[in-house]
Amino acid sequence: MSEQGLLRLSWFFVALVIASAVMLARLDLPLIAPDVEREHGEHRHDRERDTYGGLVQWSSGLVQTVVANPDTV
Amino acid sequence: MEVKEDRILVWDPFVRVFHWSLVTAFVVAWASGDEWASLHERAGYFIGTLVVLRVVWGLIGTRHARFTDFVVAPRRVGEYLNALRTGGGERYLGHNPAGAWMIVSLLVMLTLTIGSGLLMADGEQWEELHEALAWATLLLVLLHVAGVVVSGLLHHENLVRAMVTGRKVRRQLDV
Numbered sequence A: 001m002s003e004q005g006l007l008r009l010s011w012f013f014v015a016l017v018i019a020s021a022v023m024l025a026r027l028d029l030p031l032i033a034p035d036v037e038r039e040h041g042e043h044r045h046d047r048e049r050d051t052y053g054g055l056v057q058w059s060s061g062l063v064q065t066v067v068a069n070p071d072t073v
Numbered sequence B: 001m002e003v004k005e006d007r008i009l010v011w012d013p014f015v016r017v018f019h020w021s022l023v024t025a026f027v028v029a030w031a032s033g034d035e036w037a038s039l040h041e042r043a044g045y046f047i048g049t050l051v052v053l054r055v056v057w058g059l060i061g062t063r064h065a066r067f068t069d070f071v072v073a074p075r076r077v078g079e080y081l082n083a084l085r086t087g088g089g090e091r092y093l094g095h096n097p098a099g100a101w102m103i104v105s106l107l108v109m110l111t112l113t114i115g116s117g118l119l120m121a122d123g124e125q126w127e128e129l130h131e132a133l134a135w136a137t138l139l140l141v142l143l144h145v146a147g148v149v150v151s152g153l154l155h156h157e158n159l160v161r162a163m164v165t166g167r168k169v170r171r172q173l174d175v
């Protein structure tokens, strides 16, 4: 294939990257390491909610406040 | 007098998207490792996909993306580094010999790290191996970034920008 053709093919590979990212984000994957979670004495999902969930809640609260009262900023 | 620069496309769109997606996924995988299993595993699968695509592209891709363009005899790495140390060292339009072997090492280590992660489906006895491989890969990444900075400084060029725009200035003495 010519270098021009390969350059076009490279965009197809870019599309594959995007498609796999979207697919992985939407797929309901079974967890690989459920045993390890238990071994730590707590479920990672709980901690997940603690660490990141708190952050997400806090920032979405902030956004909602700002959107509701634009003059407070 | 204006010197006309000869800027040519070295890194095709896929190589650039591959690289910065890999950097992002690598950071996500590290950040989520102990905290957020579902995100961590998705990041791992994504990195695996990226590595597979990059290996295929290394066989069939554009000129400077091909392994045959940059993977050279290992002894050339020593020669290149020695030359750099003494103020010489040829400038490469594609990957230099040290960079090339760093890339091979990174791809191999990422594959092993993902493999050990998948093995954790089989039981927690693989967790230590997975963590050791992840740390070793992180070490390589730090060396990789240091190499990018140092060789960029020595050759007076911004390699990071080239990985964004894909373009590099062609010089007379390039290899």
Ligand code: HEM
Pocket (backbone or CB within 6 Å): B015, B018, B019, B022, B023, B026, B054, B065, B094, B095, B096, B099, B103, B106, B107, B141, B144, B145, B148, B159, B160, B161, B163
């Ligand atoms: C902010 C951090 C990073 C920067 C600034 C950076 C920069 C670069 C640059 C400039 C190149 C091109 C080298 C050359 O000109 O020969 C490159 C290549 C590469 N980097 Fe990085 N990098 C970073 C992080 C990473 C990470 C985290 C990984 C892997 C986990 C990685 C893996 C690679 C690979 C595999 C290549 C080869 C690209 C190809 O030919 O497909 N990099 N990087």
